[in-house]
Amino acid sequence: MIIKQVSVFLENKSGRLSEVTRILGDAGINISAFTIADTSDFGILRLVVSDPDEACKVLRDSDFSVQTTEVLLANSPNKPGGLAQLLEFLNAKGAFIEYMYAFSMNDDQATIVIRPTNMQRCLAILEEYAG
């Protein structure tokens, strides 16, 4: 499944992350998953939220640089070797992943977010895997 992820440019300075979460919280937007890619100078905060368009709007209003990116949601069995099996399949089929992070987990399923180089191709591979 394709969903919209919200990316925010952050300088490495204290208080910025809490500010983003407060703005989203005050706007009634729920954060389902997030990750931070950081370098020595700056970071990129990536979020999966209940209302991506509204999240972009409220963050822009507070002068953040924001962008939406399409990412894929994939399920994998919640057991040892589950993720390995999924990634081996993607690898064997030639899908290239820019980045990925965990989304949610219950007793038997884990959901992960994947940003592939080629969205449509990876989606097809995932469907083949699930099917």
Place this chain on the structure above:
Amino acid sequence: MIWNRTIECASRDEMAAIQSERLIRTVQRVYHNIPSYRTKMQEKGLVPADIKSVEDITKLPFTIKSDLRDNYPFGMFTVPMSEIVRLHASSGTTGKPTVVGYTRNDLQMWAEVVTRSLGMAGVHQKDIVQVAYGYGLFTGGLGLHYGTENLGATVIPISGGNTQKQIQLMQDFQSTVIACTPSYALYLSEVMQEMGVDPESLKLRIGIFGAEPWSESMRREIESKLKIKAIDIYGLSEVVGPGVSCECEHQCGMHVNEDHFIPEIINPETLDPVAPGEIGELVFSTITKEGIPILRYRTRDLTRLIYDKCECGRTLVRMEKCMGRSDDMLIIRGVNVFPSQVESVLLSMSETEPHYLLIVDRVGTLDVLKLMVEVQEQFFSDEVRQLEALKKKITHNIQSILGISVDVKLVEPKTIERTAGKAKRVIDNRKI
């Protein structure tokens, strides 16, 4: 030592007569040889015959840096290239340098004014002059070089950089004079300390410093650290290079070699001459140059002129240390930097107006340039490597335009303070 007593100690009337004769000749030459000058004079309804003496100089049109750029590279030369024996260039506002060409006579005149400057500084034939200005397109190195040879002193053409070797040669060759930028002089003293070299053990007695602004307190610091007399020399490549003016041993303003370069001070807003002794923008007309004579060139340097006779005996008018600029040019490590250069680089990389801030600091004794760029959404990418590539590209493009290294930092939107809607472009933290 007064190298050319007849000129340097001439009465005001004698000087005015020399200037008048040479100005009249220069105006005729540029009017007949350079279309852009002719057009400008015609627009003011002027013909060469209207210039009858130096008093008439204020009737002439101004020349600005962009005139040189618009005629890049050789459009302002009044002689055929076969008579040009050397080219120099300085950095321009959009990446195109300002080019100047010298005839054989121009080089002789330049050597003469640098020799006079060295005389003013107290240098004589027995001195050993270490020229640590850069040799190349920049006028500093070769300018000082030929002046020193013309004086008959010994020149060490070491050029800039290579600091430990500079100090080694000061010890081995017993240099008595150092010529470089004032910030490099301070850096030399630091490295001496690191190397355990006591300045008292050296033979250095005079420093000739220019190419960047420096204050009286910096002068005192250099003088006490290096145990020398620090002399200010002024010049710009559009006029000739170093040697346009220089301080004498009394350090009370730089004597202008006004038989070659006529100085004026104007109000940069109204362009009218200011009252004698008032501060304004310095303007120069060259009256002996053949390759690229230049009339009423606006230097953008702010200073004032002092016509009193100096204790040294010279009557040449003196200009005070420059007190700032009438434009936003920065001088960093001897290199001219305009914020507009940075802006044009950023504009070429995005479609909307970039927000940026240049910060100049003096770390130890060296100037460092930092550039903060706001990551607007047109720059923002979700991928780290694209942002890092962007940063690299900005760094590279700016370095290749400015010719000095820059430390780029990507910052969030609206980080850079706006005052009255207009963003501040430059913070200069240097204490000079």
